[in-house]
Amino acid sequence: MNCPCCSGKSYEECCKPYHTGEKHAPNAEALMRSRFSAFAIPNGEYLMETTLPSKRKFHNKKDLQEWGEINKWMKLEIVNKPSISKVEFKAFYTDDEGNNQIHHELSTFKMVQNRWFYVSGEFLE
Ligand SMILES: [Zn+2]
Numbered sequence: 001m002n003c004p005c006c007s008g009k010s011y012e013e014c015c016k017p018y019h020t021g022e023k024h025a026p027n028a029e030a031l032m033r034s035r036f037s038a039f040a041i042p043n044g045e046y047l048m049e050t051t052l053p054s055k056r057k058f059h060n061k062k063d064l065q066e067w068g069e070i071n072k073w074m075k076l077e078i079v080n081k082p083s084i085s086k087v088e089f090k091a092f093y094t095d096d097e098g099n100n101q102i103h104h105e106l107s108t109f110k111m112v113q114n115r116w117f118y119v120s121g122e123f124l125e
Helices: 028-040 044-049 053-058 061-070
Strands: 072-083 086-094 100-112 115-123
Touching: 028 044, 028 061, 028 072, 028 086, 028 100, 028 115, 044 061, 053 115, 072 100
Parallel strands: none
Antiparallel strands: 072 086, 086 100, 100 115
16 A cells, blocks of 8 residues: 555655654654654554653543544645754644644654654644
């Protein structure tokens, strides 16, 4: 199958090794892409694991899993990478009522002991 993150590569050659824990995402964009794929699949466990440990209390695995499930994840577009730890993206999805939605976010990531984690996101119009 094509990777849900729209890289043009197969899932096996793209986000799957990150989801299975075989490899860690080497940079913020790769982590961002793998998190988008994890919503599409969905894989709430991976979304929690890739959140900075001190920020995990603001999220819960069940909600992440459900958010992934109820929406149909159509496309990911990387808009800008203002620094090595920031990625601006648009996630295109169809909600449970069939409306097309765009989630536009500037995400901040952080590297801790050679692994990238999602810290937080700023929602943009
Ligand atoms: Zn991918």
